Amino acid sequence: MTTPKVVIVGAGIVGTSLADELTLCGWTDVTVLDRGPLFATGGSTSHAPGLVFATNPSKTMTELASYTLEKFSSLSHPDGWCFNHVGGLEVATTETRWGDLHRKAGWAASRGVEYELLVPAQCAARYPLLDADRILGGLFTPRDGLAKAIRAVEAQAARAMSRGARFLAHQEVIDVVESNGAVRGVRTATGVVDADIVVCCTGFWGREFGRRVGLTIPLVPMAHQYAVTTPLESRAGANSALAEASLPILRHQDHDLYYREHGDRIGIGYYGHRPMPTDLSALDHNTTTSDADMPSKLMFTPDDFAEAWEQTIRLIPELGAGKVDDGFNGIFSFTPDGHSVVGEHRDLSGFWVAEAVWVTHSAGIARTVAEAMVDGTPSVDTHEFDLYRFDDAALDDDFIRTTSSQSFVEVYDVIHPHDQRAAPRRIRVSPFYPREVALGAEFWAPGVWEQPAWYETNQTVLDELVAAGMAIPQRDSWSARHWSPISVAEAAHTRSHVALYDMTPLTRLDVTGPGALDLLQRLTTNDLDKSVASVTYTLLLDEMGGIRSDLTVTRLAADAFRVGANGPLDVDRITRHLPPDGVTLRDITTATCGVGLWGPLAREVLAPITPTDLSNDGLRYFRCAQTTVGSIPVTLMRVSYVGESGWEIYTDAEHGLALWDLLTDAGRPHRIIAAGRIAFNALRIEKGYRSAGTDLTTEYTPDAAGLGFAIAMTKGDFIGKSALTSRDAPKRLRTIMFDDPTAVVLGKEPVSVGATVAGYVTSAAWSPTLGRCLAYAWLPADLDEGAEVTVAYQLATYRAAVAPDVSVDPSMSRVRR
Template sequence: MSKPELPSQAETVVIGAGAVGCSVAYHLTELGAEDVVVIDQGPLPVTGGSSVHAPGIMFQTSPSKLQTKAAHYTSRLLSDAGVYDEVGGIELARSEERMDFLERRVEWAQSYGLPDPQLLSPEEVTEHLPLVNEEEILGGYYSPTDGRVDGIAALQWYIANSGADFYGNTEVTDLDVAGDRIGAVETDRGTIDCERCVMATNNWGHQTAEMADLDLPIAPVEHQYVVTEPMDELADAGSNVGDNTDGLLVPGNRDVQEYMSEGPHRPVGRDQDNSLYFRTHGSSLGLGSYNHETLSVDPDAMGKNDDRQASVRGFTREHWEKPTHPDREKSAKQAFDELLPATEGVEYEMTENGIFVFTPDGMPAVGPTEVGGLWSALAIWWTHSGGYGRIVAEWMENGVPRLPSGPVDTGGVHVRRFEPHAGEKDYFVDKGAKRYQQVYSIVEPRWQPEEHRGLRTSPFYHQQTELGAEFYQSGGWESAQWYDSNADLVDEYEGEIPEQDGWRGINRSPIEGAEHLHTREAVSMFDMTSFSSIVVEGSGAGEYLQRMCSNDVEMETGRVRYSLLLNEGGGILADVTVVRLDDEKYLVTTGGGNSPGIHGGWLEEHAPETVSVTVEEGAKSTIGLWGPKSRLLLQRVTDADVSNDGFPYFTAKRIYVGEVPVIALRVSYVGELGWELWAPTEYGQRLWETLWEAGQDLDVRPMGGGALESMRLEKGYRLWGTDIDTDSNPYEAGLSFAVDLDTDFVGKAALEAARDAGIDDEITPITLDDSEDIPLSGRPVLVDGESEGYVQAADFGYSVGKPIAYTYLPTEYTDAGTDVQVKCEGDLYDATVRDEPLFDPGREKIVR
């Protein structure tokens, strides 16, 4: 299976022959890539990584569309390959809170296209899983296409059906990087020169990346699993244990692979209230537990797969028998004995603490790194491995991350999304431990961590704190969601701010609505410091941006233009504001969070030698000054002419605000008269003070992110990563005004082809007819009882007096007045398609 002689050259080298590496190699060669080499430190196919110690259980449903789609693709691929047991999956509820959560699972499954999701009664659960104690549960969620993958068989299938060459027992010792580009992979058997390299080493991902001087936050943790002795209750299933790995070289304890190769004959199950899962192994029962304190592993001390399996550690019985999980009252053993009484007193034939990995946000890390030609396919489990292998291969070969169903959104999984501090080992190991702890927890909407706060703050932070800011963290930044100092406004706008009860009201405040309404009537200051500026300058800067931007950015100095950055497939990589500052100098502004790494990285990678691209993350302190009184306030603190004639909409000026030098942009993200004021960070505190003091008699107020979200939805302004991403093109996203086909730009050919083929789906706003409840994202939008879309983003439109949701629908349903329904938290809401924007369609409030 493994070739004897290592080549000295290959077009592509994939490091890691586990589930992900094999999937990437298989899909690359399926797409036509040649000269692909896969290497692994362990023997083939039982490499010794997490792919061969994992029980292979696949639950496909996730609140993430991408995770669900990747899982479903994986299940179909491996089912067709004959290495997937489609026994179904049942998630159990032992509490009313969990039963509500399972209703959400059904709604996500409906939104993202999983077949036939069902809620089950306790009696229906035990028809499928007779070992479950019916008295212990309230019901279950059943996904018929869930199941289990036979890990070793799947790896054998990939290797046999791939056009790549595989080499086991080959340890990578270094990555040669020259001129910010991968050039070779050094191993203990020789060096392989290459043009491209894929890191698919999961548990060793941090170590592999360090060889290229990259600090990737990949945190290994231990996870407990046991297999019982054969049980009388399962005797009819029989067992092949002892024969499953005949003829295979297996590092370490062969029993682990023997039992993991034994397939289930009943649905796989989850008891998430106790952080547990289970499956049958022939006549034995496998029990898995997250129900223990996080057992983190030093990412630099993973060890090697030689005479042992480095990703399997010794079983720690105290973590099985004692309650060590901070959020669980019962131990794994106690909870299993109650749920599955037949396991009480049964001996264990096999035990393990297996290792797998988490990133700080619990999502995969995929895509091109900042090292040219070096790709990441990390923090991926069996459940999603087939899908992400296809996505990465398409991305590498065709420039477009996609599945057969279409382009996918990558902002939430892009390897370059991580903030600058995320690579510090203590930080990401601790964050990974928290994600492990939360794997089966019910995480509230807008949940905020308590640890590692205050890492990144704007110069306004102390003023915001004095004003009672409720800080939310995004990308490490502390950003105000609302201000307690504005609580008096709630009484002023009584009757216009409906209460939000239950799940949808958690971590919300009526102050958000009050700040929205006040900004529409007076003037507010919004902290935009987490947003990013990118300076593009040098000879040919204008021509370069013209090639990168979908809109025509050939404009006079002082003009501002909204544009998109597209990938080769016409998907929206970013929406940006382009400002021409001088003949050969431009300012490109974009969002915060993952935008600097992804969007800034894209511009850096494509810039010619004569053009400098500087991502000014954190270098500017920025205030959004918005509202009908914003001009009066700004004119008080500057000698510049800020009249409509002197400072028209979508123009920019260098001005002084008091003593502070500012680049002022006449733009507004809330649909009101206003400006963005960009100043060097060291001037930020004075900028805030100057505006604040001058605006007291105008009732200037601080405004948080909650008001921003509801105001931008009323105006139909898009938010990258929420409404638009690489899975949509400008025509689908209603952004054709940001496309000028008379210019040449990246993605133009694909966009013209999409236009000529016709647009099948289009974004559209809907409002609820007879309810003030706010729909939640990811919930299905129905037409005539069939799911045709799902909620992308939603909030209450305090100025229009209705809940607003944005969704992509087939174009035949996007005419204003079309009746639809939204399903949320088990309720069906009548809703109506509307024209956009819902607020101030004539732009009279902005352009005045």
């Protein structure tokens, strides 16, 4: 069997892991090139402390880390172990951290990671150097531990070479050879190495390498302090030279510190210092003859470490008799959102990227890339680290540098699910922004758009509802962050009156041309061959039938479609499948704007200012009209993501303020308000609507997610169709309702049936209609409606029951009235 010629640039932990994974799959024509020596090449792998902790806020990254540690455990090396399961111990010195460790324990429980929550005395028993009086407790994960990175590299390289791969040192890749939009190889100082596939695994040099092929790889090389102490008397003889460490890895995250043993010394890593972005042009990458002069190790800056040492001797008093014996500032890659950057260049076939990958996830990422290359579809959901997840506006130098610096600062911070980026802000605002500011909007910026979360001027609506008897439970300090009870009032007012929602950040694409219908039919699950003015809810699947995204597709003309998408990944997916001619794709998001006008009084607001017949016979549900509101040309879509009658109304951005003002004036007699994203989320969960990337990922099929109605198996072939009939669905996305009206969860909490953790929450909101918190959770498919479950939320445990999939208006009478 002939397999592609693969050139991997970079012989660190990622490139070597990939060579091992590819050759294991039978792709043996693999060449790995590195500008440095083999295998301490001078990159981040060469000095990495080797900490591997499986538990991560991301379910996918937890799985990849678990794969890495188990794989490295299975490796053999003549010099000794490649992975040492010393365990990991995170300690809390504040109540906030102690609550966060319970949250992490919940992640571990729902993902099959072994863990124990320990009281201070138990922590000290695991790590005798600790001052137990300074801590409140700890989280111990016994399977975590230390990777001996260079040994893991050498062991995997040996396996790859035994299958036919070759590794070449001191090979500076000068350029990527390409022809007709595809790679043909790489050019080095000594000649051209032919290739069908080139993979960039160059570590913190990745951004510079990407520029050679016109690709922005959003990462920043950042220096991170690491120091080694003088010997501790109590650890003399505790570790053999071979064993190196026996105490768990200790993380003191309240002060941005971690600790690992080096025989009778302690290595200390510190994230609490100022961000130190590195100028790669100042590095001499040719001086890699010894551990001391590798380019990824910069001179130690003691002043930056002063606070770290002070906090260290408080936690580990014995170190007060010693000092820092050696240290360096090691370079690692940081990205705007803290995730890796992985994928194939959209405009240069065969050029792949696997960057900003630390040792922790290295083998897992390598397996994922190998699966994508060999099988076409990886076995895990990849949207969190996909190369094309960022909006174009997030790919300028200032955004990448500023946000990556924030990622460094936040490595060990307690991150709330709704924490917002500090800077840069106001990158993109809708035309309605001035009016939203005037209404006291509290803005979130989950991407590059400013989005109102709630409006302070709606305090009067809240006061009225409370006076009328609505009880809004007091929240705990964690769930009350980035939240306001005003949002509950906004949701309730939408159900009883009418509200405006800013829909501008929704990605809007125009797909036109004689081949537009065939393209969209092939890409999506539902039948789009309907009459002009139809609106269809449909899904994008991967080749294995997993859900990549959901879309609304409006047929504006025979060969013209308006696609409502979820962001850059959807744009990338459609772009990659464009035929060479016959179809044009245009992203019109920034040139347009839109509002959702919803509520039982929406028709009373809109009917007097549009010539369109808004009756049920005039403009039916899931139909659209190109018309006017006042004198403003609009596209009017009768759809509702909040489960109330109304319309999404879109127009060119130049008309945005006029549209807002016109609707506001027309709605004033009907007590119209502007409402934010928190209310929007609560209403869509009441209505049983799912959110892509949160509730929906490629792990699950449409039927399992309760979206089988969006599948038209009778139409022609579409991506993922053949896999749907053979893929089992042991879990289903279920709605659960909490017994206690004061109970609130935020997402990712473990859900237990009896004493067994059986699933996890994806998203949740407090329902003003039912007076309870509602949540979606992936649970066993055979669990009956009404079944009792429990949800662990930090230090609390809440009772809940499996509820109907649609909690409010299952008959759809409200949206169709």
